[in-house]
Amino acid sequence: MPSDALENLASIGLLDQVPFSRDLMNKMLTTAQLRLADSRRLENSLETRFDCAYTAIRAIADAALLANSYRTLTSKPGHHQTTLQCLAHTLGVEIQVVRILDGLRKQRNLSDYNGELITDQALNECIQQALQLQELAKRKLTTTSDQNS
Secondary structure (H helix, E strand, O other), X not given: OOOHHHHHHHHOXXXXXXXXXXXXXXXXXXXXXXXXHHHOOOOOOHHHHHHHHHHHHHHHHHHHHHHOOEEEOOOOOOHHHHHHHOHHHHOOOOHHHHHHHHHHHHHHHHHHHHOOOOOXXXXXXXXXXXXXXXXXXXXXXXXXXXXXX
């Protein structure tokens, strides 16, 4: 099911083709589920909660790439951005949503690298996006993993 876009990204060295592994994909989805649960724990700081929700988004995006037999090259700058942009091809996420997710990535960078504080609004958006992406992944990746068996 690899798309031309994913093949093109592989040809320019942003993605690496890998064998599909249901076990690894399920581990990624479990990581997303655990991080999403942590993002909703009120005793955690807004920054920790945001980081957990963002990590859930990224884990789902990584699982979706793996379902298509790809992964990003973490040695290349911008691999988080590439992973999120691939959601349009791996899970059929609308471009407007990919832009929102990329904005959350930028907010995460500002928090991690510049000490910017996370707002309630940014946290709520990140959690909501993670929840929606998790539901989409449950529907689409179950089918994909069954086809790859």
